[in-house]
Amino acid sequence: TQLLEQSPQFLSIQEGENLTVYCNSSSVFSSLQWYRQEPGEGPVLLVTVVTGGEVKKLKRLTFQFGDARKDSSLHITAAQPGDTGLYLCAVGSARQLTFGSGTQLTVLP
Amino acid sequence: EAQVTQNPRYLITVTGKKLTVTCSQNMNHEYMSWYRQDPGLGLRQIYYSMNVEVTDKGDVPEGYKVSRKEKRNFPLILESPSPNQTSLYFCASRLAGVREQYFGPGTRLTVT
Numbered sequence: 686t687q688l689l690e691q692s693p694q695f696l697s698i699q700e701g702e703n704l705t706v707y708c709n710s711s712s713v714f715s716s717l718q719w720y721r722q723e724p725g726e727g728p729v730l731l732v733t734v735v736t737g738g739e740v741k742k743l744k745r746l747t748f749q750f751g752d753a754r755k756d757s758s759l760h761i762t763a764a765q766p767g768d769t770g771l772y773l774c775a776v777g778s779a780r781q782l783t784f785g786s787g788t789q790l791t792v793l794p
Numbered sequence: 795e796a797q798v799t800q801n802p803r804y805l806i807t808v809t810g811k812k813l814t815v816t817c818s819q820n821m822n823h824e825y826m827s828w829y830r831q832d833p834g835l836g837l838r839q840i841y842y843s844m845n846v847e848v849t850d851k852g853d854v855p856e857g858y859k860v861s862r863k864e865k866r867n868f869p870l871i872l873e874s875p876s877p878n879q880t881s882l883y884f885c886a887s888r889l890a891g892v893r894e895q896y897f898g899p900g901t902r903l904t905v906t
Contacts, residue, residue, distance in 0.1 A: 727798075
């Protein structure tokens with residue numbers, strides 16, 4: 686059983702649609718990060734959430750940390766082909782970062 | 795430009811032939827780490843280093859070695875590669891006490 690379960694595993698949508706992807710766990714975390722990975726590149730940090738219930742916005746992307754700090758969601762409004770990529774959530778300590786297996790998002794023009 | 799570099803980017807080798815994947819960062823980061831990425835399994839940590847001469851095992855260290863003789867470099871060594879080490883490898887670094895990790899572009903390794 687993975688520490689972080691991400692869903693859906695794959696998502697293919699049309700340009701302009703909205704979508705939400707999820708990162709769930711039975712454990713409580715002090716913070717959680719979201720990364721995006723594009724083909725042929727390493728993951729790039731999008732956001733870190735630290736407070737239960739926290740909502741952070743990054744242009745068309747809205748990130749929420751669950752009240753109990755066990756889960757998080759990423760909502761994309763009016764998706765564009767440039768949003769295509771692998772979205773990874775991660776939690777960690779000073780020593781180690783543990784990733785979920787990711788959601789592969791494809792936005793079709 | 796602040797970056798993490800890895801070499802080679804692509805490598806095809808045979809079982810048992812020792813290889814080294816280099817990783818270098820120019821951001822004076824204390825912490826460096828190696829991950830492997832496999833379909834359906836996500837990124838799994840192999841080894842990490844909190845600073846020069848300080849290294850420790852991650853989740854999947856078997857078959858790998860690392861060294862941290864200089865702050866900027868953190869090579870990954872496969873003494874006797876096996877086909878189950880075929881994977882996409884990423885090096886990452888960050889400042890101590892800061893959450894954000896910077897990843898290299900990846901090394902795709904195939905062991906036949």
